[in-house]
Amino acid sequence: MRMAVTDPSVHYRDIVNSMMSAMLVLDGELVVQFANLAYYQLFGGTESETLGHSIFNVHSEIWNQPALRPLLESVIPHDVDVRGFKLEQTFPVIGARVLNVSARRVTRAGAPTDQMLVKIEDVTNAEMAARAADESVEKTHAMMTEVHHRVKNNIASILSMLRIESRQLEDEAGRDVLQRIALRVESMGSLYELLAIHDNTGIVRLRPYFERVCHSIEQMATSEHTGWSIEVRGDDLPVSIDDAIALGAVVNELVANAAKYAFNGRQDIGSIRVLMQDRADEIHITVTDNGNGFDKDHVDPKSTGLGMRLVDMYLASLEGTIERESGHMGTSCFIRVPNRTRANDLASSGTLSAAPKEIRKPAIVRGGDRSANGASHPHKRHSEAGAAAPAAE
Incomplete structure (x- = not known):
């Protein structure tokens, strides 16, 4: 897709220079024609070290990525849009960073050739926050799984004691009461067993739960x-x-x-x-x-x-x-x-x-x-x- 700027009064350099994200303007040979202030603030360097040089010779550790370079080389000749290419590594000047790189072809009225606008966003903080949130969720899930396992084991111990007491009772009425209590406890145990097996979403599906409850009743009544x-x-x-x-x-x-x-x-x-x-x-x-x-x-x-x-x-x-x-x-x-x-x-x-x-x-x-x-x-x-x-x- 082409982005046309037809108004000659629009000074695109001033617009790009005011952007908070790092921006580059490249010609058809991928030579840097312009870099905004945010680019220099992020990566360092001077205009003399940047302008007029191939992008692959300027901060080569960024642009000479095997997956990124072919994409950039296709933007102008094939009108390819690069959107949100994630680049994560440790850079010599800025250290460990997560960058999102986007690029698109730009057509200016009266310009002899098309150009490329490259945008680099530093999304390190947002990425780290998202990962911290994911880790927190995973830790919570692990903790809940452990709780469910412990509750399930405690219920199993209670069931075992109830069954032992039931077998030792000679009084039929007392034995029946203990068996009914055991079924109630086992019903709860079936629920925690399902929670321990599946993700801790706080949601239980009734059918497998009821199947376990009924299976326990069948087993106890078989005798x-x-x-x-x-x-x-x-x-x-x-x-x-x-x-x-x-x-x-x-x-x-x-x-x-x-x-x-x-x-x-x-x-x-x-x-x-x-x-x-x-x-x-x-x-x-x-x-x-x-x-x-x-x-x-x-x-x-x-x-x-x-x-x-x-x-x-x-x-x-x-x-x-x-x-x-x-x-x-x-x-x-x-x-x-x-x-x-x-x-x-x-x-x-x-x-x-x-x-x-x-x-x-x-x-x-x-x-x-x-x-x-x-x-x-x-x-x-x-x-x-x-x-x-x-x-x-």
């Missing part, structure tokens, strides 16, 4: 139950660490509850499914089983109800809701929570208005309970012979 499976499918949604902790705890309680109670007395093959769906400003999670179903009037007397209280507590922290339906075809739990990760992304990008709408804390709705407005949620009772699965811990 007591056979003939059922757990499947995790749906959208792989990114959420914050805090939201992942809460959602992982909710899914852990619901799946562990189904694994313990849904298939009692059943000989056929059962299944538990966890489905995740991206609904723009909401995340929908459905936990279903094809087990016995439950009746709220038949609750396991050994159940403490702690699991469902934890579910309610975590969903309240997420401003989410849960609806439960149960019958002879099984039980379904429908969870809806705001997609706060997406909302935060939109807010940071300026897509959302500065004044957010007031968020109403939604009610937690259980099958058979009264909702916030007094309406009764439909609850399907077990209608076939056989014991219904209790509304569990």
